[in-house]
Amino acid sequence: MADGDTDTGSARDTEELPPGPDGLPVLGNTHQYVRQPMGFFDELAEYGDIVHCEFPRIDAVAVFHPDYIGEVLLGQSTYERWNFDELKDLLDYEIAPQGLTFTRGEEWKKQRHFLQPMFGLDRLAGISSAMVTATEQLIAEWDDGAEISINEEFSRLTLSILTNSLFDFDLGERRQVITDAADELQALADLSGLSAVEMLLPSWVPTHGNRRYSKAMDAFDSTVDTLIAERRANPDQYDDLLTMMLEKEDDHEYSMSDDEIHDHLITFLIAGHETTAMALTFTWLLLATHPDAQDRVETEAGTALDGPPTAADLSELTVTERVAKEALRLYPPAGMLFREAVEETELGGYRIPAGTKVLLPQFTVHTDDRWFDAPEQFRPARFTPERSDRRPDFAYFPFGGGPHQCIGMHFAMMELKHIIPILARRVDLELVSSPTPDVNMELTLQPAEDVRMRVHKR
Template identity: 85%
Template structure:
């Protein structure tokens, strides 16, 4: 996929609005998006690197050039994360509004400053044993010759790791409640086909999807409240993220409200496990169809490591890191980032009006042949240091960038570099599903059908 040249609009009058496809009255480009959400952005890219599109009550610009993506992600004060206020008003529901994902401005800065120490590299090293134990337990439960659904297996695994490391509680009876809430959130964000029609109906309309969503989220809210109450009753027994949120006061005398704590728990429990689960799913899908790359991973796992990886081993797992990064290039877990212009500005030679929503489609930019040779091919060697330095900074941004870069980025990469070698040492996974599955753009990128594999124990 090749866009127009980034510099083609550099001499444009900044009063000019970006080009884009024609839309329908009221609906704008909604019908084109619903037809094929990911393909829609390929169509937009044909208009250039800064492209206008419209949806009901939403004026948007999609950005395809790394330089302009950097302008947006680094442009604090000009761009903020879009918190979907227009959709909240239209649909009459919201998810964790006081969580780190949707707060803005000074409120977000206070929260980020408060939470950041929990995700420091020194603290993360202490989670290594939990990652190893959960992964080895999962692999031990697989029988030789068994057929497994890897997206489900990895979802359970990453949720277990998250709850045991960041929140120090046994998943146990809570697993089904959290998993069902995650599934319903994914479904609510599905804008393809009939899902888009249902999504545009307010939450009080008693559709099957709305009822499922309400039931799942009510149960999840109750579970989160129970966890908070239990932790308050036994504060001295724990040293984890939840305890820190309940008790800590930072150096600016800031403490979290119960509403913030509740919404942070929801944010981390849902987003913190599902993104990594999808990264693992698509990584093994790609490895199953690229035996040479799988062999390189297996060789590293058996020669660099004497057993399960430790935190100290991770810098030496260069093949593992490249495999994970390349998988996230082709299948970035988030898929699409959202920002909003909070003042009138200029981007790529075009005028961007205040309130314009900015769409940053990772899955399109990551497969642009201006930055990646044979972009549809799985080639981990792209991420050798000498080759990565040749690309613009934001040609690859699976964790976002700038002040709002994913707070769990190092945690996620640490998970991937523990889990991949353990599986590579212990089993071989043969693909039973389609090697090129359809992908749904939901809360995270999801395979439209389960990814099934056959286990062969080593």
């Protein structure tokens, strides 16, 4: 029953492995996944709440029940983040291996403890004005009546906010370098259709895609190294995340190497702007197709705000927050979380061998009618405190949970609650492309085609 409890299954012999679909020799279930990545998990869910599947060199289970998802996300001693070593070895790809996304164990704990203060609410309050300025500047650049691709525009916006607030540098010519790298990483993670064929070839094979990827990442690496060198040359001029990482080199308790700093910059510059850009894209797609909700956001912005939003105003923007949360439910930017059982364990009465990869598909769990009435419909009222309290923990987890919960969660929600009301008051965005675009599961969930809208300034 939606918003209630559900029996998680009776006890069973823990020697038993979870059920799942039959696969092909060597390929396992790869062909089913490649054919329709997101639909594949809908098919898996028909086997139960914990389902076995296989891919080349990878034994995995997909988990669909909030109780078991919570066990995985909170069970740090039993489950670690999967760092894709098998795929890296097979394909000879390595992306920011010493960044926060791929480190594990004690090294990850040190990094997280070191970086967390930069994302605290007190620190974030000081960058509210940067979010307002960047949003107003973007609107000023739009011509009245122009047709724009909002996914591209929001990517420009969130990258500007990130670089100005966390790294304190102007993008200039670097924008295209970062954007190109983000595009190539998205393509690298796209395992649908023909993309999967090329993806299965090692990075040294001189395919068109591999050459393009290498060129983009070489330029990105060079840009990041230049940023580090520039900051070293002028250490007293800045107070940002990069400066903090560099200054700590003399701290004997924890010191970051150049490689770590380099990989953290890559992680934050790519993941830190693209996820929020997609959240904004799908939020505005939903608002454009639900004018009543858009009217409520606009009304709230006009009554709760005297001018541009500030950090102190955000608690009053309850309608905006519910709209953003509902968009994150229907279109969670990460799409799926990945873990690995580091020791043999039991989950839901099934045996989970050590080394098993654990897949937590947010886009499937978030649209399960056991937890959400009419789950395919856009209903921001689901996120009133009363209704949220009735749902199981981890029926909704767009930012993950447990120790590895997204470090940028508060930053992202703060961005959404600044940008949405400013746009609602300043422009009408008329949808001119499909109201129901196909979605690709890449590094983040992406519309398969640009979401195009016409600007009508107020």
